[in-house]
Amino acid sequence: MGSGECASNDYGAPAYWDARYSSGAAASGGGEFFDWYQTYTALRPLLRAHVPAASRVLMIGCGNSRTLLLILFLISIWAVLSEDMAKDGYEDIVNIDISSVVIEQMREKHKEIQQLTYMQMDVRDMSFFGDESFDCVLDKGTLDAMMCADDAPDGASKMLAEVARLLRPHGIYLLVHHLSSKFTLFLNANKMIISREFVLWQITYGAPTERVPILNLAGCGWSIALYIMPTPEYELKMSKGATQPTMEEVALTEDGQLPPDYVLKDPESHFIYVCHKLAANGANCRDTDPEETSSAN
Secondary structure: OOHHHHHHOOOHHHHHHHHHHHHHHHHHOOOOOOOOOOHHHHHHHHHHHHOOOOOOEEEEEEOOHHHHHHHOOOOHHHHHHHHHHHHOOOOHHHHHEOOOOHHHHHHOOOOOOOOOOEEEEEEEEOOOOOOEEEEEEEEHHHHHHOOOOOOOOOHHHHHHHHHHHHEEEEEEEEOOOOOOOOOOOOOOOOOOOOOOOOOEEEOOOOOOOHHHOOOOOHHOOOEEEEEEEHHHHHHHHHOOOOOOOOOEOOOOOOOOOOOOOOOOOOOOOOOEEEEEOHHHOOOOOOOOOHHHHHHHO
C-alpha cells in the first residue's frame, strides 16, 4: 500500500483502533450503521457454494460495522456479515479483533445470538487456537491494516502464516477488504478468500497490481483466479432498476496481472481473487522476514 494510504497512523496498534471505534460510537450516538457496498444477499450464493453451514468459521478483524463511515475511517462489515450468516443457518462463528472496545460492543450487541463468539486477539499471534482449528477464515481488511502497521510488511507475513496454520486441510480463507478510490482512506474494500487446499476468495477494490504481491508475502504460494463484480450502484444505474449481482471471470497473465487489453466497465468494481493454497497445512507459507525472502530471489 502507498504511503498516502497509510498516512502516519500505526494501523496495527490496538490503541489506534480502540480510539477510532470509541469516537465512531460517540459520533453515531448509538444510531444505525451504514450498509456495506456488497450485501450478504449479494454474496450469499458464493458463500453457500463454498462454505457449508456446519463449518467452523473464524472472522478476523470483525469490527463494529458501518459506524466509522461517518468520519471516513475503517468500515468493518463483519458484524453484519456474521449476524446475517448466523440467521442463515451458520452454526459456529468466532469473531476476533485487535480492539477490545469493538469486541465489547459486538459482544453486547449480539449476546442473544448463540452462534457468535467474540474474542480480543492480534492476528499476528493466534496461538490461542491450535493447528487446523477452522474450516474457514474470513478477513475484512485486516491484511491491508497490517500493511500500514509499524512492523509492515513483517506483520502481514506473520498473519498469513497464522491463517495457513489455522486452516484445516481443504479449508477456506475468505478475505474481504475495503479499498475504494472514492475515499482517501486506506481501507474501504472487500476481500474474500476460499480454498481447495486452501482457496482464497478476496473481494476488493484493489487491482492485481496491488493485491498479488501482498498475497505472495512470506512465501505463501497461491494459484489465483480473478472474478470482477461491479458495484451495486453501477449495476442499478445500468439496469435502470432492480438487478442481480453479476460476476465476470478474467484470466490473469502469467505474472498475475490483468490482460493488457482488458477494459474495466465499472472503475469502482470489486475484484474477487480465488486463490488455491499450493501446499497442505500451510507448509509453504513461512513465517520469515520478507527482506530475507526477497534477497534470496
